Amino acid sequence: MTDIKPRTINYMQAVAEALILEMRRDPDIYIAGEDVGKFGGSFGVTGPVYKEFGATRVLDTPISETAIIGTAVGAAAAGLRPVVEILFVDFLPIAGDELFNQAAKIHYMFGGQVDCPIVVRTAMGAGIGAAAHHSQSLEALVCHIPGLITIAPATPYDAKGLLIAAIRDNNPVVFLEHKLLYAAKGEVPEGDYVIPIGKADVKREGADVTLICYSAMVRQCLASAEALAAEGISAEVLDLRTLVPLDKEAILASVRKTGRAVIVHEACQTGGFGGEIAAVIADQAFGSLKAPVKRVAGPDTPVPFSPALEAEFIVNAEKITAAVKALFAE
Amino acid sequence: MTDIKPRTINYMQAVAEALILEMRRDPDIYIAGEDVGKFGGSFGVTGPVYKEFGATRVLDTPISETAIIGTAVGAAAAGLRPVVEILFVDFLPIAGDELFNQAAKIHYMFGGQVDCPIVVRTAMGAGIGAAAHHSQSLEALVCHIPGLITIAPATPYDAKGLLIAAIRDNNPVVFLEHKLLYAAKGEVPEGDYVIPIGKADVKREGADVTLICYSAMVRQCLASAEALAAEGISAEVLDLRTLVPLDKEAILASVRKTGRAVIVHEACQTGGFGGEIAAVIADQAFGSLKAPVKRVAGPDTPVPFSPALEAEFIVNAEKITAAVKALFAE
Amino acid sequence: MGSVGEQVGSAGLIELYRCMVRIRSFEEHAHKTFLKGGMPGFLHLYSGEEAIAAGVMDVLAPDDYIVTSHRGHGHLLARGGDPKRMFAELYGRVDGYCRGKGGSMHIADMGHGMLGANGIVGAAVNIGTGAAFACKYRGDRRVSVAFFGDGSTNRGTFHEALNLAAIWELPAIYILENNHYGVANPQSDHTKLKDLADRAAAYGFPGVVVDGNDVLAVRAAAAEAVERARQGGGPTLIEAKTWRHWGHFIGDSAKYRDPVEHQSWLDRDPIPAFGKVLVAKGVATEAELQAIGEEVEAEMDAAIEYGRQSPFPDVSELTMDVYVGDPQGTSAGGRS
Amino acid sequence: MGSVGEQVGSAGLIELYRCMVRIRSFEEHAHKTFLKGGMPGFLHLYSGEEAIAAGVMDVLAPDDYIVTSHRGHGHLLARGGDPKRMFAELYGRVDGYCRGKGGSMHIADMGHGMLGANGIVGAAVNIGTGAAFACKYRGDRRVSVAFFGDGSTNRGTFHEALNLAAIWELPAIYILENNHYGVANPQSDHTKLKDLADRAAAYGFPGVVVDGNDVLAVRAAAAEAVERARQGGGPTLIEAKTWRHWGHFIGDSAKYRDPVEHQSWLDRDPIPAFGKVLVAKGVATEAELQAIGEEVEAEMDAAIEYGRQSPFPDVSELTMDVYVGDPQGTSAGGRS
Numbered sequence A, B: 001m002t003d004i005k006p007r008t009i010n011y012m013q014a015v016a017e018a019l020i021l022e023m024r025r026d027p028d029i030y031i032a033g034e035d036v037g038k039f040g041g042s043f044g045v046t047g048p049v050y051k052e053f054g055a056t057r058v059l060d061t062p063i064s065e066t067a068i069i070g071t072a073v074g075a076a077a078a079g080l081r082p083v084v085e086i087l088f089v090d091f092l093p094i095a096g097d098e099l100f101n102q103a104a105k106i107h108y109m110f111g112g113q114v115d116c117p118i119v120v121r122t123a124m125g126a127g128i129g130a131a132a133h134h135s136q137s138l139e140a141l142v143c144h145i146p147g148l149i150t151i152a153p154a155t156p157y158d159a160k161g162l163l164i165a166a167i168r169d170n171n172p173v174v175f176l177e178h179k180l181l182y183a184a185k186g187e188v189p190e191g192d193y194v195i196p197i198g199k200a201d202v203k204r205e206g207a208d209v210t211l212i213c214y215s216a217m218v219r220q221c222l223a224s225a226e227a228l229a230a231e232g233i234s235a236e237v238l239d240l241r242t243l244v245p246l247d248k249e250a251i252l253a254s255v256r257k258t259g260r261a262v263i264v265h266e267a268c269q270t271g272g273f274g275g276e277i278a279a280v281i282a283d284q285a286f287g288s289l290k291a292p293v294k295r296v297a298g299p300d301t302p303v304p305f306s307p308a309l310e311a312e313f314i315v316n317a318e319k320i321t322a323a324v325k326a327l328f329a330e
Numbered sequence C, D: 001m002g003s004v005g006e007q008v009g010s011a012g013l014i015e016l017y018r019c020m021v022r023i024r025s026f027e028e029h030a031h032k033t034f035l036k037g038g039m040p041g042f043l044h045l046y047s048g049e050e051a052i053a054a055g056v057m058d059v060l061a062p063d064d065y066i067v068t069s070h071r072g073h074g075h076l077l078a079r080g081g082d083p084k085r086m087f088a089e090l091y092g093r094v095d096g097y098c099r100g101k102g103g104s105m106h107i108a109d110m111g112h113g114m115l116g117a118n119g120i121v122g123a124a125v126n127i128g129t130g131a132a133f134a135c136k137y138r139g140d141r142r143v144s145v146a147f148f149g150d151g152s153t154n155r156g157t158f159h160e161a162l163n164l165a166a167i168w169e170l171p172a173i174y175i176l177e178n179n180h181y182g183v184a185n186p187q188s189d190h191t192k193l194k195d196l197a198d199r200a201a202a203y204g205f206p207g208v209v210v211d212g213n214d215v216l217a218v219r220a221a222a223a224e225a226v227e228r229a230r231q232g233g234g235p236t237l238i239e240a241k242t243w244r245h246w247g248h249f250i251g252d253s254a255k256y257r258d259p260v261e262h263q264s265w266l267d268r269d270p271i272p273a274f275g276k277v278l279v280a281k282g283v284a285t286e287a288e289l290q291a292i293g294e295e296v297e298a299e300m301d302a303a304i305e306y307g308r309q310s311p312f313p314d315v316s317e318l319t320m321d322v323y324v325g326d327p328q329g330t331s332a333g334g335r336s
């Protein structure tokens, strides 16, 4: 046992802390985004960062998503390390060229001459009644573009360690925060630490089935695993944390052990990143599979506004549990 | 035998013919895009259309991709049927909001009140030395957004029939033409006919393995099937034609018959649409599978310029054949 | 103001007043209810900006198009939208305009040529331009009006849409509701311009500045722009200077605004100001205006109650209307 | 012209001339070779527009940044780029600036602060603005220059970038190379403006029109803009009116242009025009100019031969440099 009192903060504070620690360390890091400065960020994330670093390093921009990411690419090419905020991931498609064609490709297409160390922080997910334009989970789009790293942490601890890693990485990173997680609490060390990019984390060990998940779905999988345990099914919960590069070794090791895989994400099922994971398993763990590979994912609909429909849209522990039980009943 | 001489035209002519026939039928259809009019289109597709319908129905736009699709959404909501051209699919991310958030969602989020019958024609694929910004295959991005239909025909016959279907459909459709196919020839009836959206087509029957493909990869799969036949492997070639809605029945029927699936696409593998197909198979045809589900797809890189590297980037019959043979060797 | 006032006539002037009062009452009903915790999501109130919606809508023909932003309640009300169905939508209920699927930021009403509010800042500009293209293409002399905020003018879509409207000479009217802030971002931080209407010069069509708190001034500017558009004279950008009475969304305390400036705008509240004009001109008495206020209050009480009583959509609606013609998601729709 | 001419000095004037001749010769070498079928992809030639690259680059410091479009050969050559490595890139060979991965539309040269040509029209505008931000952020008095065409000014990114540069008062210089066409689309079809420089007014900074075929005029305008930017005076938009001698890309016959207008621009070819001035002013003799032409011709003959001889990259390079720090695609790079 150690003397250090474990410290509990929330996910939003963990993100802010990572930003502050890194900005203290490296003067080349700046933040830009809509209302990130004086206003403190529309979700309140950057407030403490602005307080410490002020308007020269935490820059309010006009409503200009293509300029936010586009200028970050230029600034990064010229040696800075931009950490920009796109308030909702739903707005990322506005800057589709800047992110997918420029940030992702300049290192490669310029033959390795130019680095593009930018982090794009953005909030994903449904659950706050914000409807079709403020609720999507669009990680699948980002994951398909070579050159980008995609991170989607589920806990305050992971958020801080992975954001520090993202900022230090020399590649463009899309860092997906989940708005329902901002208030989630957890133990987080005070100083700086790094969680390696590309490493999944077994959040709960189990023997009979692997629940593969990330972001807000980790909580739902843990709750489902608890419920399944009561029914005699031992579920392993594998939190990917990083989507690209994907920790295939961890996925395959777990599925080879349990023989069953259920992939869980909030995003719409068709074309979601779950397909990639299923494909890896169906190819490389085929011999170990005792049952079909299942996905529990959002329906193929825009996110509806009505609370009655939105609740039905979002994947939850009950749906996961039902899918797992059906798998064992097959 | 019939008296009618079979008529052979190329893929580009088939597309133009569909446009012309539909525009004769329905005055609400207009075409807009960069250089689609007087210049005849940068690939030459719309030249004959402009010749017949002139500048009031075939409109040159400035270099304004968000306005091309964004105004199409408004025009469609107001009752027109826009058929717009985005020269290269690489430019589609510029109009990510207009396509993914507006066109795809207005029918749903407005409770079914507003229809958005637009067709976005665009050219995909590598093979002409056009490098990272003019060579991508981005269908996976489009396929993940509910509300959009995604079509990627492989033959002149399919291109004409599917484009007519797309124009008549009341939903937004992304119609992916492959630049390497424009010169491909095939038999095409003169009058109008419709190929139903959402129906795959067995381009070659086989018993031992199903090659699942679309667009330019159909040719490569057919060539591979020929080579495999010589080695005693009977490959079925299933051309999806429409990606969303996906013809799961056709996929499952074929894989249940052959017991083996190899999914082929030119797009980068990670996060590609092949993952979706693999996931459907690993879930719903699991009991019939005799071997792992394989993907033969592009590497996870931007498309390189150098002919030496570009040739290596593109999936071809040899790579498909090698993957299938490896599957039988396992 | 005088001449337009004459032109409108007494009944019309009172309708303009009533229109503004209805918007205000709708918004304040929503405000109170939201703060009590009775409404989901988040809401952007139009209180303080009523003169713009009222003035513009008054000069439109029934078959013209409008399209708006996240701050769109006022536009639909002024256009003739039904507050009952609007409140039902705000509550996420099945009797809402969008069967509860859209909510405050996504109300459309095709019955009034209202092509939707929009959660994406600036999206309305392109959509309105597209509808204007449809008008010109069909040659039906309709016009299309897009409403959007000062902050929206920094989006690339604004630029692309206005340029296209210029070269195609579309019957498009752009109503820039300059409430001086994009969320907490003051105009002086997001552009170097004093008058955003000057941006029209970059496209080669007229840009006009108008007092957005003066309903007759707005009406006059809109009338001129609409007339020009109908005659084939192309687009106009109208910048209406105004102020929102509340924060950006309900819950935003708007501490970023200068209290003195804020008060000066509250003192220029468009509704009592116009009421005074009506009384001064003998168009209405204080008592008549008060009666309007009470009528409207009762109407909105009933409307919000209607919304609250409307049932939630059945969960089966979740997967309906993703595609036209087929609730299961495979397309069967289309005309042939 | 005179005063700037004095300022530049004889040697400088001759260097400006040589710079233009080198660009022309590079382009015509590429042209001939491409038509013979020896080069992959497609090429956009800068012939006719040389005075812009030459004039602007002459006033930059070695550590300033530039970024350009698909028509970018001239900019890199004027900036000091090595034609050998450029031709190798055009051939897709390993000695190219991008090891053959970029090609004509994607040449970057970090050694000269050249942040890349770009296949996406208008992308350079944002990237140049970002580099200008880096300059200001570090306070190092560098400037950043973005080159782009008339057609690009209709993209939303142009609008967003210039507005941001204005409010952040960045040391950004925007060189609008107005060759009057975006592919086959004449300026009069894609905007209502006569002078695209007028668009700067929408952002609140100076917009200047200059004869893009007069190298000293371009140089003077650029010098003023660069000086202002270095002093903290913010951005400038310079519209340089010019003409491309060939089609949009090699193979485009450019039939959409009026032959008379085309000829009038050929008659104002910037290179012989400037040569005449040099001779008239006694800065150089005809023979000296001809010698420069021959020297350059030999240089470019050798350079293109170098490119042609360079080997193709090994296929293993296909998956290299997708990510910094790890050719296999899992990230290991970064500084800590």
Ligand SMILES: Cc1ncc(C[n+]2csc(CCOP(=O)(O)OP(=O)(O)O)c2C)c(N)n1
Residues within 6 Å of the ligand: A034, A063, A065, A087, A091, A094, C044, C070, C071, C119, C120, C121, C122, C148, C149, C150, C151, C152, C153, C177, C179, C181, C182, C183, C248
């Ligand atoms: C593209 C986009 N960026 C950012 C947002 C978040 N957002 C919502 S409203 C708003 C401010 C809009 O300002 P303005 O256009 O002036 O309209 P106002 O709210 O003042 O009426 C912002 C930034 C958004 N919805 N869409």
Ligand SMILES: Cc1ncc(C[n+]2csc(CCOP(=O)(O)OP(=O)(O)O)c2C)c(N)n1
Residues within 6 Å of the ligand: B034, B063, B065, B087, B091, B094, D044, D070, D071, D119, D120, D121, D122, D148, D149, D150, D151, D152, D153, D177, D179, D181, D182, D183, D248
């Ligand atoms: C975003 C985008 N849209 C369209 C194209 C296709 N395209 C390439 S060059 C060009 C014309 C560019 O015109 P301008 O900006 O005037 O440059 P110029 O070629 O005249 O130098 C077009 C439309 C592209 N590359 N990128």
Ligand SMILES: [Mg+2]
Residues within 6 Å of the ligand: C149, C150, C151, C177, C178, C179, C180, C181, C182, C183
């Ligand atoms: Mg505003």
Ligand SMILES: [Mg+2]
Residues within 6 Å of the ligand: D149, D150, D151, D177, D178, D179, D180, D181, D182, D183
């Ligand atoms: Mg041009």
